[in-house]
Amino acid sequence: MTSTPSCQQDTLLTRAGRDPGAYAGYVNPPLFRGSTILARDFETWDDAQAAGGPYARYGRFGSPSIRAFETALSELEGGHASHVFPSGLAACTHVLMSFLRSGDHVLITDNVYGPTRNFADHVLRDFGIEVEYFPPALGAAIGSRLRARTRLVFLETPGSLTFEMTDVPAIERAAHAAGALVAIDNSWASPLYFKPFEHGADISVQAATKYILGHSDALLGAVTCNEHAWRIFQPRIGLFGATAGPEDVNLALRGLRTLGVRLRQHWQSGLALATAMTCHPAVVRVLHPALPGDPGHALWKRDFLGASGLFGFVLGSEQKPVLSAFFGALKHFGIGLSWGGFESLALPVGRPARLAGWHETGTLIRIHAGLEDPQDLIQDMLAALDVAHALGASASNTPRLPPADKP
Numbered sequence: 001m002t003s004t005p006s007c008q009q010d011t012l013l014t015r016a017g018r019d020p021g022a023y024a025g026y027v028n029p030p031l032f033r034g035s036t037i038l039a040r041d042f043e044t045w046d047d048a049q050a051a052g053g054p055y056a057r058y059g060r061f062g063s064p065s066i067r068a069f070e071t072a073l074s075e076l077e078g079g080h081a082s083h084v085f086p087s088g089l090a091a092c093t094h095v096l097m098s099f100l101r102s103g104d105h106v107l108i109t110d111n112v113y114g115p116t117r118n119f120a121d122h123v124l125r126d127f128g129i130e131v132e133y134f135p136p137a138l139g140a141a142i143g144s145r146l147r148a149r150t151r152l153v154f155l156e157t158p159g160s161l162t163f164e165m166t167d168v169p170a171i172e173r174a175a176h177a178a179g180a181l182v183a184i185d186n187s188w189a190s191p192l193y194f195k196p197f198e199h200g201a202d203i204s205v206q207a208a209t210k211y212i213l214g215h216s217d218a219l220l221g222a223v224t225c226n227e228h229a230w231r232i233f234q235p236r237i238g239l240f241g242a243t244a245g246p247e248d249v250n251l252a253l254r255g256l257r258t259l260g261v262r263l264r265q266h267w268q269s270g271l272a273l274a275t276a277m278t279c280h281p282a283v284v285r286v287l288h289p290a291l292p293g294d295p296g297h298a299l300w301k302r303d304f305l306g307a308s309g310l311f312g313f314v315l316g317s318e319q320k321p322v323l324s325a326f327f328g329a330l331k332h333f334g335i336g337l338s339w340g341g342f343e344s345l346a347l348p349v350g351r352p353a354r355l356a357g358w359h360e361t362g363t364l365i366r367i368h369a370g371l372e373d374p375q376d377l378i379q380d381m382l383a384a385l386d387v388a389h390a391l392g393a394s395a396s397n398t399p400r401l402p403p404a405d406k407p
C-alpha cells in the first residue's frame with residue numbers, strides 16, 4: 001500500500017489506506033474472512049516464509065483490510081506503523097506487556113483509563129514490574145520520579161473521567177533524557193486533534209471503539225509507533241495471538257471516512273453544552289479543557305487541534321433521589337459506558353476517589369455529546385439540572401476540599 005500524497009486532513013481521511021485497483025475497482029476492500037491462505041505453489045510459499053512478509057500466510061497475522069486500516073491510521077497519527085487489536089484495552093495491555101519486562105519500573109498517569117490501571121496493578125505487578133502513578137499535572141517535575149529502571153511512561157491526556165491535562169512535551173523531554181519511552185492513550189482527541197508524534201511520544205494508543213468506529217456497534221483498538229518503538233513492538237505483537245475480527249475492521253475503515261465531519265459536530269455540540277452548563281446553580285464545575293478557565297485550557301490550546309464531545313461536570317449533590325430525578329428527566333442522554341458514538345450519553349461516575357487530583361464533593365457525571373441537534377441537547381440538560389436544583393442540588397452545598405498532595 002502506498003502512502004497518500006500530501007493533503008489536508010479531511011482529504012487524507014477519504015483517501016488513506018485505499019487501493020481500489022486491488023479490488024476490481026471497488027472503493028472499499030471486501031470483507032476478508034479466513035484462517036487459511038493458500039499459496040500458489042511451493043516457491044511462493046517459500047518466498048513468503050523467507051520474507052516473513054506481512055501476509056505471513058495465516059489469518060491470525062492479518063488481512064488486506066487490516067493492512068488498509070493500519071496504513072490509514074499511521075498516516076493520520078503521524079507515526080511509522082500501526083497494529084490493530086480486538087479492543088482498545090487490548091491495545092493498552094499489549095503496549096504494557098511489549099515494552100516492559102521483569103524488574104522494570106513504569107510511571108503511569110493517575111488519571112489513566114480504569115481497566116488499564118487494573119491491568120497494571122494486577123498483571124504487571126505479578127510479573128515483577130514496579131508500577132508507580134503520578135499526578136497528571138506533574139509536568140517536568142516527573143524528572144524526580146524517573147529512575148534508571150524506568151522503561152516506560154504511560155499517559156492519557158485529558159483523562160477520560162476528570163479531563164485533567166498533561167504537559168506531554170515536558171514529560172517527553174524528561175523521560176527521554178532518562179532513557180524511557182513515552183506512550184499516550186490518545187482516544188479522547190482521536191488521531192485528528194492531537195498529533196502524539198509531533199509532541200514527542202513514541203507510542204500512541206487508540207480505543208477505535210470510540211470516535212473511529214463512531215456508531216457504538218463494535219470494539220477495536222490500535223497501537224501506532226515511531227520507528228524506534230516499532231522495532232521493539234513489531235516482533236512481539238504476533239506472539240500474543242490477538243487478531244481483530246474482519247467485520248470490525250471494515251467498520252473502522254468506514255468510520256474513518258466520516259471522522260472529520262462527525263468530530264467537528266461532537267466538538268461544537270460538546271462545547272456549546274458545556275458552556276451552557278457552567279452557570280447553572282446546580283453545577284459545581286464543568287470539566288472541559290476547551291473551556292477558557294479550565295485548569296488544562298492553556299495546554300489544550302497549545303497542543304491540541306480540536307476537542308471531542310466528551311467532558312464531565314460535578315453536580316452539587318450526592319443524594320440518590322436527586323440523581324434519580326436528574327437522570328430520569330434526561331430525554332436525549334442514555335446512561336451507559338463507552339462514548340464516541342452518534343448518541344449522547346450521561347454516565348454517573350460518582351467519586352473517583354483513587355484520583356490524585358480529585359478534591360471535589362458532589363457527583364461526577366460524564367457527558368458524551370452525540371450528533372443530535374445541539375439545542376435539543378442543551379434544553380434537555382438544563383431542564384434536568386433545574387429538576388436537580390429544585391431538589392436541592394447546588395454548587396454552594398459543596399465546599400471544595402484542599403487538594404491532596406500525594407497520589
Ligand SMILES: *Cc1c(COP(=O)(O)O)cnc(C)c1O
Nearest residue numbers: 087088089113160187207209220
Ligand atoms: C474505552 C477506552 C479504552 C478501551 O477501549 P475498549 O475498546 O472499550 O476496550 C481505552 N482507553 C480509553 C481512554 C477509553 O476511553
